[in-house]
Amino acid sequence: MIGTWMHDKLKKNIGLKRYNHSIGVMNTSIELAKHYNCSVEKAALAGFLHDCGKLQGEKNLLKVASNFDIILDNVMKNNKELIHGVLGEVLAKKEYNVMDEEVLNAIRFHTTGREDMSLLEKIVYIADVIEPGRSFKGVEEIRELAYRDINKSILYSMDNTIKFIVDRGSLMHLDTIKARNQLIIL
Numbered sequence: 001m002i003g004t005w006m007h008d009k010l011k012k013n014i015g016l017k018r019y020n021h022s023i024g025v026m027n028t029s030i031e032l033a034k035h036y037n038c039s040v041e042k043a044a045l046a047g048f049l050h051d052c053g054k055l056q057g058e059k060n061l062l063k064v065a066s067n068f069d070i071i072l073d074n075v076m077k078n079n080k081e082l083i084h085g086v087l088g089e090v091l092a093k094k095e096y097n098v099m100d101e102e103v104l105n106a107i108r109f110h111t112t113g114r115e116d117m118s119l120l121e122k123i124v125y126i127a128d129v130i131e132p133g134r135s136f137k138g139v140e141e142i143r144e145l146a147y148r149d150i151n152k153s154i155l156y157s158m159d160n161t162i163k164f165i166v167d168r169g170s171l172m173h174l175d176t177i178k179a180r181n182q183l184i185i186l
C-alpha cells in the first residue's frame with residue numbers, strides 16, 4: 001500500500017533523519033492498531049506520513065502554507081512548530097494522494113491533539129512520542145502505558161508538552177487544552 005515512490009518522496013522532502021523517525025512511528029502505529037483493534041492500513045499510512053509537512057531546508061513555512069491556501073490561526077502563526085500538522089494534511093492529499101479523511105485528520109492533529117480524538121488520531125499521537133528512536137527520560141513508562149491505557153498515556157505526554165511550552169514561553173494551542181481537559185474527566 002505504501003509504494004516505493006512514497007518512500008522516495010518522503011525521504012527527499014523531509015530528510016533521512018525524519019524519514020527514519022517516520023518509519024518508527026509507522027511501525028509503532030501498526031503495533032498499537034493491532035493492540036486496539038484499529039485499521040492497520042490506516043495507522044501505517046498516517047504514521048508514515050505524519051511529519052510529511054516538516055519540509056527540510058524550508059525556512060518559510062508561513063509562505064508555503066499560504067501558497068497552499070492554508071489559513072493559519074494566530075497561535076500557529078506564532079508557534080511555527082504547529083504548522084507542519086496542517087501543512088502535512090494538505091501535502092498528504094495533494095502530493096501523496098491520500099483521500100481518507102481519518103488518515104488526514106490523524107496527520108493534521110498529531111501535534112496539537114484535539115477534543116474528541118478518534119482512536120486512529122490517538123494512536124498516531126502517542127506513536128510519535130514512543131517510537132523506538134525516542135530516548136528521553138521516562139519513555140519506557142509511557143511506552144508501557146500506551147498499551148495499557150492510551151488515554152492516560154496521551155494525557156501524560158500532553159502534560160509534559162504543556163510544561164515544555166510554558167517553560168519556553170511559547171503559545172499553547174487551544175486544541176491541546178481542550179484535548180487535555182477532556183482526557184482528565186474521561
Ligand SMILES: [Fe+2]
Pocket residue numbers: 050051084110111
Ligand atoms: Fe510532527
Ligand SMILES: [Fe+2]
Pocket residue numbers: 021025050051128
Ligand atoms: Fe514526528
